Amino acid sequence: MKSLSEIDTTSKRACKAAGYSWGIAEEVGKNIRLLEMFGLPGIKNLNDYFKKKKQKRFESLNLINKENKAIKLEFCPIITGTSFLDQAKALENLNEIYFEKIAYPLLFLPFVSRASEIIGKRIFIKLDDKEFLLNFNNNIYSNFLSNNIVENAETISIKFLNNADSFDKKEWEELYRLSEDTFVEESDSLKETGAGAGLTDND
Amino acid sequence: MNVELRDPNIVMKLSRLGSFHQSKLSFLRSFLKEFKDWEYKRDLFELNENGYGTAVYSFKKSTRVYSLICYANELNENERSDRVIATKWDAAFVLHDGVPTKQDIERLRNEVPKQEVGRLSYKELTLSRANKSVRAFNHVVESLSKGNQPDIELLSKVGYLYRTTAVYGSGKFGLADRFRIKNREEIYGPFRLEMMLVYLVRQFTFDQANHVAKNKNPRKAVSLDVEICRNLGIGNSTGLGMAPFIVNHPTLLNNWIVAKEIALKTIREIKDVKTEDSDLFKVYLKKSIKNITSWNTDSEYQQKKIKSLLEDINKFIQFIEKDFDFLKEFAFNNIYLWAEENLGEECIEYIISIMMEPYDDIVNPLINQMSSEEEKYFNIPTDRTIGELREILEKKYSEIIKIDFSKKENYQNFWFISKNKEEPRMADRFKENGSELEQPLAIARDIKKLYEVISVSKNSSTIDKFLLNNNDLRHVVRRAFIVEKFPYSEIQDNTIGQSIIPIDMLRLKLSFFGALKFDPRSDKWLRICMFQGAPLPHELKNYNPYWVYNSLN
Numbered sequence: 229m230k231s232l233s234e235i236d237t238t239s240k241r242a243c244k245a246a247g248y249s250w251g252i253a254e255e256v257g258k259n260i261r262l263l264e265m266f267g268l269p270g271i272k273n274l275n276d277y278f279k280k281k282k283q284k285r286f287e288s289l290n291l292i293n294k295e296n297k298a299i300k301l302e303f304c305p306i307i308t309g310t311s312f313l314d315q316a317k318a319l320e321n322l323n324e325i326y327f328e329k330i331a332y333p334l335l336f337l338p339f340v341s342r343a344s345e346i347i348g349k350r351i352f353i354k355l356d357d358k359e360f361l362l363n364f365n366n367n368i369y370s371n372f373l374s375n376n377i378v379e380n381a382e383t384i385s386i387k388f389l390n391n392a393d394s395f396d397k398k399e400w401e402e403l404y405r406l407s408e409d410t411f412v413e414e415s416d417s418l419k420e421t422g423a424g425a426g427l428t429d430n431d
Numbered sequence: 432m433n434v435e436l437r438d439p440n441i442v443m444k445l446s447r448l449g450s451f452h453q454s455k456l457s458f459l460r461s462f463l464k465e466f467k468d469w470e471y472k473r474d475l476f477e478l479n480e481n482g483y484g485t486a487v488y489s490f491k492k493s494t495r496v497y498s499l500i501c502y503a504n505e506l507n508e509n510e511r512s513d514r515v516i517a518t519k520w521d522a523a524f525v526l527h528d529g530v531p532t533k534q535d536i537e538r539l540r541n542e543v544p545k546q547e548v549g550r551l552s553y554k555e556l557t558l559s560r561a562n563k564s565v566r567a568f569n570h571v572v573e574s575l576s577k578g579n580q581p582d583i584e585l586l587s588k589v590g591y592l593y594r595t596t597a598v599y600g601s602g603k604f605g606l607a608d609r610f611r612i613k614n615r616e617e618i619y620g621p622f623r624l625e626m627m628l629v630y631l632v633r634q635f636t637f638d639q640a641n642h643v644a645k646n647k648n649p650r651k652a653v654s655l656d657v658e659i660c661r662n663l664g665i666g667n668s669t670g671l672g673m674a675p676f677i678v679n680h681p682t683l684l685n686n687w688i689v690a691k692e693i694a695l696k697t698i699r700e701i702k703d704v705k706t707e708d709s710d711l712f713k714v715y716l717k718k719s720i721k722n723i724t725s726w727n728t729d730s731e732y733q734q735k736k737i738k739s740l741l742e743d744i745n746k747f748i749q750f751i752e753k754d755f756d757f758l759k760e761f762a763f764n765n766i767y768l769w770a771e772e773n774l775g776e777e778c779i780e781y782i783i784s785i786m787m788e789p790y791d792d793i794v795n796p797l798i799n800q801m802s803s804e805e806e807k808y809f810n811i812p813t814d815r816t817i818g819e820l821r822e823i824l825e826k827k828y829s830e831i832i833k834i835d836f837s838k839k840e841n842y843q844n845f846w847f848i849s850k851n852k853e854e855p856r857m858a859d860r861f862k863e864n865g866s867e868l869e870q871p872l873a874i875a876r877d878i879k880k881l882y883e884v885i886s887v888s889k890n891s892s893t894i895d896k897f898l899l900n901n902n903d904l905r906h907v908v909r910r911a912f913i914v915e916k917f918p919y920s921e922i923q924d925n926t927i928g929q930s931i932i933p934i935d936m937l938r939l940k941l942s943f944f945g946a947l948k949f950d951p952r953s954d955k956w957l958r959i960c961m962f963q964g965a966p967l968p969h970e971l972k973n974y975n976p977y978w979v980y981n982s983l984n
Contacts, residue, residue, distance in 0.1 A: 229552065232610070233602025241848075250871040251905020258809060290899045310902070314813040314895040346810060 230271075236261040239274060243306070246278045252310055259309070259338035266368045268334060269375045276377045277305070277332040286331050292319060295326045302331035302380050309339030316343035320388050327384040330355075334378050340386065341365045350389040355381035432761055434699040436692045436918075440830055443688070443923040449935025450736075450776040453979060454784035455794045456690055456801070457945030459961055460979070462626035463971065465617055466490055471968040473638070474530075478503060480646035482639045485536060488631045488968075495617070497556070497624070498527045499631040500536060502544050503639060511562050513596045513668040520544070520560035521593065522635070526628045528554050528607065546597070547852075551605040557628045558606060561593040561636075564666065568592045568640060571655060575644035578651040586663060588727055590948065590960040592636040594666025598625045619799045621683065622944065633665045633962050657967065661978075664963030667946070670956040674936040675846065675855045678872050678922065681910060683803040685917035687943050690797040691783070692919065697793045698786050699764035708789035709757035715788050716751075718980040719781075720744060722947055730951040732932070736777050743778030788977065808916065811909050817897055818890035820911060824882045827914045830923055831875045832882045840929040846872040857933055857955065875925040877907040947979070 240257030244250055256274070263270030286304035289296055292311050296303070308330060312319065319325060330336055333355040344351045345365035353360045355378070361369040393400070414422075441447060453460070469490040478484035483505050489498040503522040510519045523544040527535060535554070542549030546560050567589040574581040600622070602608040618624060637660045644652045677684050723744065726737050750769065751757075759765065763786055770779045787794050824832060836842055845866040849856045860866040871877070881904045888897060898905060914921045925931065934951050941949065946959035964981050966974035975981060 229605060231553070231602030231605055232608045234605070249903045249905055251907075251909065252902055254809075254906060254909070258806075311899070314811070314898050317814050318895070342810065 232261045232265060235264050235271065239271070242274070242278060246281060248306060252306060255310055255313070255339070256306060256335075259335070259342075262338045262341065262365070263334065268337070268368070268370075268372075269377070270334070270338075272375070273332050273334045273377050276379070277335060280331070280379075289327075291315075292325065294322050294324070296328070298327075298329040302329040303327065305330055305332050305335035309336045312336070313339045313343050313346075316346050319343075320347045320349065323388055325386040327381075327386075329380060329382060330384050331380050332378065333381040333384060336384075337362075337368070341368060347388070349391060352387040352389055354383075354385045356383060432700055432702070432764070434696045434764060436689075436696050439827070439918045439921070440923050442692065443919060443921060445922060445924040445926075445932065445935040447776050447780070448922065448939040449932065450780045451939050451942035452781050452784045453942055453945045453947060454691070455787045455791075456687075456694065456798060457943060458620060458622045459626045459630070459945035459965070460976075461620045461798045462623050462630065463965060463974070464976070465620065465623065466627065467971045467974065468492065469971075471971065473634075474498065476638065476642070478639065478642050480643070481505065482643040485540070486635055486638070487531065487536070488634060489530070490627065490631075492617070495615070496530050497627060498529065498531050499628060499635070500525050500527055500531055500539055500543070501632070501635045502540060503635075504544060506562075508565075511565070513562060513594065517596065518545075518548075520546070520596070521563045522632075522639075523560040524558070524628060524632055524635075525551065525555050526557040526624055526631075528556050528612070547604060549604065553605075553607045553611060555606050556612065556624045557598060557600040558604065559595050559598040559628055559632065561595040561632060561665070563593055564589050564591060568636075571640045572644045572647065575641065575655060576647040576652045578648075578653050580653070580656050580659060583659065586659065587725060589666075590963055591633075591664050591666040592640060593632065594668055594958065595629060595632065596668050597672070598628060598667075600625050613802075619802055621687070621802050626944070629665050629667075629961055630965070631968070633663070633965075634968055636665070637663070637967075660967055661970075662964055664947075664960040664965070667941075667959050667961060668952075668956065669937050669941065669959065671855050671857060671933055671937075673940050674857075674926075674933050675870065675872055677936055677940055678874060678926065680803070680805060681913050681920035682805050682808050682917050685920035686801050686803050688919035689917075690801050694787050694790070694794050694797055695767070695783050698790060699761065699767055701763060702760050704757050704762040706757070709762065711789040712785060713751065715977060715980045716744070716748065716782075716785050718977075719785060722980070726948045726950075728948075728950040730957075732954070733949060733951050739775050740777045740781060743774040744781065747774060747778065747782065808913050809909070811894060811898075811905070812912055813893065813895035813898065815894050815912070816890060817885050817888045817892045817894070820894065820897075820908070821882075821885050821890065823911050823915045824878065824885070827911070827918065827921070828875075828878050828882070828923070831878050831925075834875060834879060834925055834928075836876050836879055841925060842873070842876055842927050843929040844927045844931060845869040846927070857931075871906050873927045874907065874910065874921065876927060877904065878911070880904065881907045881911070945979075 236257040239260035240253045243253035243256040260270035260274055284301055286301050287298045288307040289303045290311050292315055337360060340351055340353055341362040342365050344362040350364065351362040353362060358372040359370060469492045472489050474489050475485060475487035478486065483503050486501040487498055489496055501522055501524050506519055506521050523546060525539055525543045542551060543558065546558065551558060567586060570585055571581045571592060600606060612618060637655055641654050723737060723741050728734060747770065770782050834841055843859055844857050845860045846855060846857050847865050847868055847870055884901060884904060894908065910921065932954050934954055934957050937957060938949055941959055944961065946961055947963055948960050950958040952958060964978045966978060
């Protein structure tokens with residue numbers, strides 16, 4: 229089994245060799261490490277993407293808007309991802325973002341996952357029918373459990389989720405009441421010796 | 432009195448970093464301190480009469496066990512090489528997490544001797560190989576088998592029976608990634624498991640020599656005297672592989688240096704130095720001279736440094752004995768200021784190391800802060816402005832941005848990864864091919880380029896917008912924001928200039944390891960000795976923490 233350190237280093241070097249700058253290659257090294265750690269097929273997709281990249285000239289998306297459509301070929305997942313990561317704080321205000329055609333979209337995923345950590349919000353991303361909930365770059369929930377190469381996604385939607393409870397008030401109160409059963413009723417004499425007790429606070 | 436931390440523009444210059452010495456902060460000393468209460472055992476020793484076979488050594492505390500598995504093999508003389516291109520060694524070693532099963536030992540027997548082309552698993556932590564110092568090893572075996580102890584003078588010239596030629600960890604060749612083990616308290620300090628491997632290998636070398644001597648002449652053979660063992664260490668041949676490490680791990684580098692700088696600052700701020708502490712300082716200063724006078728090297732460069740160090744130390748001893756009063760306030764601050772005024776870099780850093788000796792209370796809390804969570808600082812804060820970036824560059828790289836990179840001599844060299852051994856190398860870009868595949872280690876040149884580009888950019892513009900068109904500078908934008916928080920994370924020098932001495936970078940790292948007697952064999956590799964004078968494993972429970980200065984050699 230390859231270690232994550234080997235995965236990081238080799239992906240970084242391969243990315244540089246594929247024509248990206250060292251700075252972007254560093255990002256990709258970290259990303260493939262993340263994908264593999266989360267159990268997603270990073271190496272497989274990266275390797276295939278670099279092979280395809282020799283034959284096709286994928287589009288670079290630098291400035292990301294609410295709606296982003298590739299004109300001829302699919303967007304490059306690495307340049308699009310780098311832009312997304314760099315612009316994450318501004319993009320958060322758009323709430324939802326749409327893309328048409330991203331090549332090898334699994335390679336785009338870790339950039340968005342890292343953006344989730346940077347802005348402190350969960351992000352829901354849909355790559356055609358594949359759904360991913362990105363939890364602050366700590367883990368990824370998904371209905372995609374395959375180890376396959378995903379060559380492209382036609383429609384990609386990204387939703388920044390507001391930080392909110394996943395339960396209602398009643399459910400919380402019920403659980404809280406149960407937790408109160410671990411508390412002990414304090415006697416009057418103990419109350420008189422608690423912090424701040426017996427003093428005037430107007431001195 | 433508040434003493435400022437030293438200026439990174441002084442400390443982080445290569446000539447200064449290349450003058451660092453071992454200290455109480457060094458990893459091999461802190462390793463011994465951490466593991467002194469662990470139970471040491473030799474679990475297996477199955478060598479044939481010539482010393483070839485398998486051995487296992489372990490350290491254990493409650494449920495945690497670390498086991499060194501040693502594979503000693505026969506090696507023809509013409510196959511023995513310390514170079515990284517070697518494919519066979521006298522012995523190969525792996526540190527296993529836990530107690531290895533028979534299957535583990537067999538599995539690893541097929542992999543460990545192959546080193547870089549073998550495959551390890553997440554159950555293995557560090558990997559190494561070593562070659563005999565044939566002249567020292569054979570002399571020891573010969574003497575012991577005749578019932579005599581070896582010639583101490585010969586041994587003191589070498590200093591070890593074996594030298595390692597590489598020690599690998601942190602995920603190399605399938606070894607466990609650091610994230611799997613980083614929460615273990617006993618390995619909070621950096622390179623603990625690499626130090627453990629080297630330390631246990633040292634014991635193996637003594638056991639193997641004793642075993643071969645005994646088999647050679649069972650009736651007459653004697654064991655190697657414990658005192659002689661203690662004064663032998665493990666040699667190490669180190670090449671350029673180490674140099675990029677300190678560039679590629681900026682926050683880690685910072686945490687090593689900052690620990691030293693905080694220790695120095697705190698010691699300089701002591702108002703009244705206790706007599707027992709000043710006495711201890713003076714005692715070990717004088718004792719340490721033996722480590723300098725027994726420092727053998729054929730390198731003219733190092734010989735000059737040793738000569739000037741010795742002259743400076745003598746000058747310094749004269750000063751503290753004749754003209755200096757430790758009863759005056761802030762004595763160590765006065766010493767430091769005098770040293771900066773009167774001594775060379777090599778001696779200044781030497782004195783700083785010895786200044787730490789009396790102060791466990793200052794040094795010990797710093798040891799556990801010498802690791803780094805590097806991932807935390809990886810993301811570029813892209814909402815910051817060009818104006819802020821410019822300020823960082825002008826403040827943190829003030830010397831670097833003065834370098835004129837249009838002059839050939841300032842970009843003469845380039846760093847690359849060799850194809851045949853995947854090792855870092857440095858070459859003259861005007862004589863050798865391959866500079867188009869240069870590694871991103873020319874930080875000074877790229878920072879200067881970044882500075883030039885942002886000087887024509889709008890101050891109010893944000894980094895995300897800047898990167899839209901300047902991703903070729905992304906790696907140095909990242910570094911600039913790291914150095915803003917970690918002032919000692921960057922070498923404040925040109926690593927590709929004509930006059931660079933790469934071994935300065937190696938020396939920096941090796942001094943933090945705790946190496947002694949740096950012996951440059953060229954400007955690109957050197958030999959060192961580790962654990963010379965250190966207690967033996969069975970002595971760890973009660974050992975002299977100043978063992979570094981007690982070496983007989």
